[in-house]
Amino acid sequence: MTNTLKAPAKAPKANAETDAETPPPASPLLRFYRSSLGKKLITGATGLALVAFVLAHMVGNLLLFIGSDAYNAYALLVSNFGVVYYAFELALTAIVVLHAWVGIEIFWRKRKARPVGYSTYQSAGGPSYQTLSSRTMIVTGSVLAVFLVFHLRTFRFGTYYITQLDGETVRDLARLVIEDFHRLPYVVGYSVILLLLGSHLRHGLWSALQSIGLLHRGIRPLAYGASGAIAGGIAIGFLLLPWAIYLGWVG
Numbered sequence: 544m545t546n547t548l549k550a551p552a553k554a555p556k557a558n559a560e561t562d563a564e565t566p567p568p569a570s571p572l573l574r575f576y577r578s579s580l581g582k583k584l585i586t587g588a589t590g591l592a593l594v595a596f597v598l599a600h601m602v603g604n605l606l607l608f609i610g611s612d613a614y615n616a617y618a619l620l621v622s623n624f625g626v627v628y629y630a631f632e633l634a635l636t637a638i639v640v641l642h643a644w645v646g647i648e649i650f651w652r653k654r655k656a657r658p659v660g661y662s663t664y665q666s667a668g669g670p671s672y673q674t675l676s677s678r679t680m681i682v683t684g685s686v687l688a689v690f691l692v693f694h695l696r697t698f699r700f701g702t703y704y705i706t707q708l709d710g711e712t713v714r715d716l717a718r719l720v721i722e723d724f725h726r727l728p729y730v731v732g733y734s735v736i737l738l739l740l741g742s743h744l745r746h747g748l749w750s751a752l753q754s755i756g757l758l759h760r761g762i763r764p765l766a767y768g769a770s771g772a773i774a775g776g777i778a779i780g781f782l783l784l785p786w787a788i789y790l791g792w793v794g
């Protein structure tokens with residue numbers, strides 16, 4: 544019997560897909576950014592920062608219920624922070640862009656991994672917390688991004704009325720807001736947007752708390768309910784002013 548020595552089998556070649564991939568990035572920061580966990584943490588942390596801003600903005604708006612002077616004084620106080628205020632605006636813009644960009648990346652990554660259209664999914668309800676809110680994050684987020692451009696044009700860069708406040712000439716932001724919300728299309732448009740904001744925040748807040756690891760199993764149902772309540776509270780808090788102005792209760 545002849546012993547034929549077989550040539551050792553060649554080490555399996557890395558599959559073509561792996562070959563085609565770019566080598567893993569050297570920088571730990573970039574590796575973190577590219578990982579699924581990193582992306583969830585980025586959208587979670589930026590999302591929570593945006594919730595804090597939106598909540599503060601909503602409370603600031605309610606000052607118009609006290610009166611135009613209170614509202615204008617608040618706007619003046621904020622703008623008097625000068626360079627700090629501009630730095631804040633810059634940081635806010637960066638946070639919005641990062642949140643949206645990474646959110647879109649997560650959406651595409653999930654879509655590639657699971658090519659079944661969102662619309663064909665049944666609500667899983669129960670412990671997976673899949674709801675209409677969670678499945679439409681990309682839609683509600685995109686609409687909110689477009690809304691922001693319109694919103695800033697209307698108010699931040701809108702007509703610069705002036706008024707007197709304690710003998711000082713200041714911007715009359717209250718007049719601009721009151722004028723705009725006397726128009727029904729604005730009130731209806733804002734109402735739709737604020738419902739979408741509520742939906743986006745309902746899932747976003749809950750998902751962010753989970754991503755950054757603040758929720759252990761026991762308090763999940765409670766946190767889920769609380770996220771919904773906070774989201775609803777923010778949407779309603781914003782909604783009050785346009786309708787109160789339109790109905791003539793304010794202004």
Ligand code: HEM
Binds near residue numbers: 618691
């Ligand atoms: C009834 C609802 C709302 C009213 C009446 C309102 C009013 C205003 C006003 C008057 C400004 C200009 C402030 C200034 O120039 O000092 C402003 C800025 C802004 N609003 Fe709203 N807003 C509303 C809802 C929202 C929502 C839902 C969002 C986010 C999703 C939002 C995000 C912003 C941002 C990012 C700015 C720019 C902040 C800055 O540059 O300081 N607003 N809003």
